[in-house]
Amino acid sequence: MLYLWLKALHIVSMVCWFAGLFYLPRLFVYHAQSEDTVSKERFSIMERKLYRGIMGPAMIATLIFGIALIALNPSIFSQGAWIHAKLTLVVILIGYHHMCGAQVKRFARGENNRSHVFYRWFNEVPVLILLAIVILVIVRPF
Numbered sequence: 001m002l003y004l005w006l007k008a009l010h011i012v013s014m015v016c017w018f019a020g021l022f023y024l025p026r027l028f029v030y031h032a033q034s035e036d037t038v039s040k041e042r043f044s045i046m047e048r049k050l051y052r053g054i055m056g057p058a059m060i061a062t063l064i065f066g067i068a069l070i071a072l073n074p075s076i077f078s079q080g081a082w083i084h085a086k087l088t089l090v091v092i093l094i095g096y097h098h099m100c101g102a103q104v105k106r107f108a109r110g111e112n113n114r115s116h117v118f119y120r121w122f123n124e125v126p127v128l129i130l131l132a133i134v135i136l137v138i139v140r141p142f
Contacts, residue, residue: 003072017062018130020055021093024100025123032116040110047104052120055110059097066090082140086133093129 024047031043070076076083081102135141 003069004063004073006068006117010062010069013058013061014132015051017058017097018126020050020058021097021100021126022123023048024055024104025119025126028103028107028119029123032112032114040107044104047107051101051104052129055097055100059094063090063094080140081142082136085142086136089129089133089136093126096125096129099115 027043027047028052031047031142034043093141103112
């Protein structure tokens with residue numbers, strides 16, 4: 001029963017984390033397009049609050065619940081290479097998360113040098129990772 005509770009909490013925290021990973025780069029798009037100081041300051045506040053208040057705690061919760069699931073079922077590593085691929089994607093996702101945090105700081109300092117088009121493409125990265133992770137976990141292709 002504990003395993004199922006942890007799995008449910010892992011999924012909920014992962015959904016919250018991905019919501020932030022999908023929305024923050026969209027804010028970057030709007031921020032990069034803004035031209036007036038009031039809008040730029042407003043976007044900086046929104047980005048900071050989303051990153052620190054939602055994305056950070058959701059990422060930590062996702063990792064804690066995921067580690068707990070593995071601790072309760074370490075034999076998962078002998079069930080195929082899919083778990084290794086998933087964990088590799090999670091590491092990449094953590095890197096993406098921190099890249100977003102670095103960009104939040106750049107925008108706050110007024111040092112953004114990328115266009116809104118870059119952020120539109122940047123916004124697609126977590127979509128691809130989510131798609132791959134879900135397929136790996138559900139289908140377990142290898």
